[in-house]
Amino acid sequence: MELEKEIEGKMTTCNSSFKIILGSSSLARRQILNEMGYEFTVVTADIDEKSIRRDKPEELVMALAEAKANAIIERLRIEGHVEEDAQATLLITADTVVVSHGMVREKPNNKEEAREFIKGYSGGHAAVIGSVVVSNLTTGIRKGAWEKAEVYFHEIPDEIIDSVIEEGSTLHVAGGLTLEHPLTSPFVEAVVGSTDTVWGLSKALTEKLIKDNLVAVKIT
Secondary structure (H helix, E strand, O other), X not given: OHHHHHOOOOOOOOOOOEEEEEOOOOHHHHHHHHHXXXXXXXXXXXXXXXXXXXXXXXXXXXXXXXXXXXXXXXXHHHOOOOOOOOOEXXXXXXXXXXXXXXXXXXXXXOHHHHHHHHHHHOOOEEEEEEEEEEEEOOOOOEEEEEEEEEEEEOOOOHHHHHHHHHHOHHHHOHHHOOOOOOOOHHXXXXXXXXXXXXXXXXXXXXXXXXXXXXXXXXXX
16 A cells, blocks of 8 residues: 555654654654654655645744644545554644745745746845644644744855756755755855754754643553
């Protein structure tokens, strides 16, 4: 089955007291969770993100992360992968948006929009708002929160912007913002806040929400 192949995701060190499912296709989020030393599998959500709207970016990223969690939980139930287990199973979902010039920037719809986004960052700054939601599939407990980081840029030459856009990677990240890209990283002046938040998954916030969820299990 396609789902069975998907949940075979890459594993790292063992977290024997609980299982983790990462609900994201983002390579950056997988890398971050790997760096945190967790063993995990991967299942992705199939939702229409554009159909979910909120007035504030903080509310939007929370709503999207929760919608991803709900979709994945339903998918797992349909495929028979959610079952009672003495070992807790934690589903981690996340979402990120960029706010620039008062406008919320999600994934660009096309190259022209990606170019508009990046030109808007050149010589200025943008706020990156990222949410993390941890859902316990065994108990139904859900913990979530968001973090914010500010990114300041030097002037980015047009030829650099063109080269990055032609590669296509900007179309798959919020706001077309790829700090780690070797072409754009030299033009990042400073990051105020967690770089992990900009990449798509705050390590500190994720760790806190995992612990909070497991503590809630013990209390109940």
